[in-house]
Amino acid sequence: MTDAPLDPRLHAYRADLADARLRGRVEAQRFTEGSPATLCVGCADLKPMPSAQAGNDSQLLFGERLRVFDRTDGWAWVQNESDGYVGWVRESTLGPLRAAPDHRVAALRTPLLPEPDVKAPPLDLLSFASVLRVTRYSGSYAEIEGGGWIFAAHLAPSDKADSDYIATARRFLGLPYLWGGRSSLGLDCSALVQLALGAAGLVLPRDSDQQETCEASGRQLPPDAQRQRGDLLYWPGHVALALDAERVLHATGGPMLVVEEPFAAIDARVQVERGRGLRCIRRP
Known part of the structure; x- marks a missing residue:
């Protein structure tokens, strides 16, 4: 075991359960590889415990890839692969792992529409830095993996960096x-x-x-x-x-x-x- 404790914000470990990658570095009753998932809603609160009354430690954004280590009473204990942050999120916000994203939301926020029509009622709102994969285009709109359409001008390729x-x-x-x-x-x-x-x-x-x-x-x-x-x-x-x-x-x-x-x-x-x-x- 290491002398200095690992930061629990960035390493998934508890007395009863820990990330298998931490074997030999922490003590736990059981180790697990976890399972991959993707956040499938616009934004979800990440909490220090599985309770709606708990304060928020952080938030997860649409399309971020997660590793799920535990599920209980409608909550999932996860690690965000984007920044390594660990916490509890509502299980209903998770979806299956999807193909690697190739675009990000570059507008402050944008509606996810059920069809490529400005008058369509939005399914959700996606925030700046949300990530996704475009499957095809129709006019001014891009369809994304998992369903829904986004105004294409609100997106930027994942490999295109803002200069300022x-x-x-x-x-x-x-x-x-x-x-x-x-x-x-x-x-x-x-x-x-x-x-x-x-x-x-x-x-x-x-x-x-x-x-x-x-x-x-x-x-x-x-x-x-x-x-x-x-x-x-x-x-x-x-x-x-x-x-x-x-x-x-x-x-x-x-x-x-x-x-x-x-x-x-x-x-x-x-x-x-x-x-x-x-x-x-x-x-x-």
Whole structure:
């Protein structure tokens, strides 16, 4: 066994059950390979326990591939293969594993329609960064594997990266802050960073403390370094994107929105709330 415990947010293990890939690293009564699945609804809450009353740790997006380790009372214990996050999701939101996605949703959100008709009643709403496979086109619409049609201009090929993640993040301005949120209907500070950089082809972990210590977040700089556009700014429990040396963009629980504000204002506020100011700068 390793001396330091594995992060349970990123490794599926409990006293009674664990991911078979962790055999020899953790103790558990039983190990399982798990089974593959895909999220088949627009968005689903990921919780620390199988209860509707439990708070949200994160969210899963349409098309994300999952590994299911346990099912009980209508809930499934899963790991998101996109960012490794582990938690409980309603079993009814899961579908069979599908072919590898070749497109992602590039609009903030888009309706999934039963037919290629703008007047058709939507089946669901798919959020930015949802992934899917296009099977054919009809006029301005794309049919996706599993059924349904999406306005094709709202999609981008999976291998096409957005060149400017700050411009991508700015598209979320005014959207509500949501603890554990990861969709364009509401998201938290680290999800905003994860989604914006993900569209640029940079894969970051889910939570701010994970991002802060991750090499994928870029070169680490001291907190007193000159800030520049695109820097990731980390405080205890919070992250923001630098717009320039003086202003930041972030999802914050203050106004409960994605906003732009002066760096000095947020740094002073966090010092009062958490006892210290900016802790780290990362430059992707």
